[in-house]
């Protein structure tokens with residue numbers, strides 16, 4: 001049985017949970033309390049030496065990095081067509097997943113840290129400003145790409161499962177997604193899926 005260790009409110013954990021639900025594989029969720037630094041204990045670091053959530057464990061196989069977990073899950077259930085079916089699709093899906101992992105998601109995390117998470121005397125306004133510019137740099141191309149399309153590559157894939165959880169923090173940190181109408185409509189379609197509703201309640 002797959003065990004998914006994670007913090008329930010973490011977007012990265014929710015990305016893996018969303019993937020598990022879409023894959024339809026049975027799993028057990030094992031909560032890891034970030035508030036009490038459970039992710040920094042030797043027991044947890046034996047599973048994920050980077051001391052981050054989530055991590056997937058199945059027997060003696062452990063896998064961390066939520067996007068790696070998504071790719072692994074998609075490959076396990078090819079009948080669900082969550083992953084690429086040819087090299088072109090592989091490239092297109094990876095392009096948007098990597099953009100999210102390298103640029104969009106860190107920008108959102110920086111804004112969250114420097115507007116909400118850190119004590120006020122540790123917040124750096126310039127990082128928030130840079131983060132907002134980076135978000136425009138990522139979401140404007142995504143919005144243009146989604147014009148006239150329901151999904152990133154024409155069908156629902158791990159590109160959607162990967163990016164949507166990052167954007168769930170947007171309203172909390174004052175990122176107005178309504179200026180990206182195609183992204184907003186696309187998020188609405190993603191949020192309408194049973195798997196998403198199961199993860200987000």
Ligand SMILES: N[C@@H](CCC(=O)N[C@@H](CS)C(=O)NCC(=O)O)C(=O)O
Nearest residue numbers: 010011012051052053054065066067
């Ligand atoms: N790139 C990693 C990011 C994981 C990550 O940063 N998780 C956060 C929670 S959303 C975490 O574990 N934070 C605890 C820490 O950095 O100490 C992934 O996609 O799995």
